[in-house]
Amino acid sequence: MKKTRMTSQRSKILEYLRSVKTHPTAEMIYSALKKDLPSMTLATVYRNLNHLAKQGEINKFDVNCVSHFDGDMSFHQHCICCECGKVKDVFEKEITSNTLKKIKLHDFEPKSLNIIIYGKCKQCKTSHKE
Numbered sequence: 211m212k213k214t215r216m217t218s219q220r221s222k223i224l225e226y227l228r229s230v231k232t233h234p235t236a237e238m239i240y241s242a243l244k245k246d247l248p249s250m251t252l253a254t255v256y257r258n259l260n261h262l263a264k265q266g267e268i269n270k271f272d273v274n275c276v277s278h279f280d281g282d283m284s285f286h287q288h289c290i291c292c293e294c295g296k297v298k299d300v301f302e303k304e305i306t307s308n309t310l311k312k313i314k315l316h317d318f319e320p321k322s323l324n325i326i327i328y329g330k331c332k333q334c335k336t337s338h339k340e
């Protein structure tokens with residue numbers, strides 16, 4: 211493990227993100243943690259999340275212009291429903307590793323990849339048929 215000094219708020223946020231599979235937004239994280247961390251503000255949550263994303267501790271991606279955060283840093287993809295915005299994890303490790311392998315740039319070393327597959331979830335599909 212890398213030794214980085216973390217504020218207790220930041221480590222709580224990270225701990226929370228690693229424990230859920232819901233790809234929460236900053237607001238969702240804020241409301242989940244404010245009971246434990248009453249002095250924390252939404253702005254602090256944003257700041258910590260952006261810092262963690264920059265450090266490569268968490269994943270950040272946008273759905274309908276809202277940032278979602280993911281504590282799972284293993285190679286995986288996200289399926290996002292265009293209608294309800296639901297995010298689903300897909301674990302096709304090879305899609306990511308093959309894409310990374312295929313990218314050959316002499317002045318750039320690819321390390322990670324965010325793959326988002328847009329579509330329609332089952333619920334939205336069936337509710338439209340009726």
Ligand SMILES: [Zn+2]
Pocket residue numbers: 291292293294295296330331332333334335
């Ligand atoms: Zn949907």
Ligand SMILES: [Zn+2]
Pocket residue numbers: 233280282286287288298299
């Ligand atoms: Zn994910």
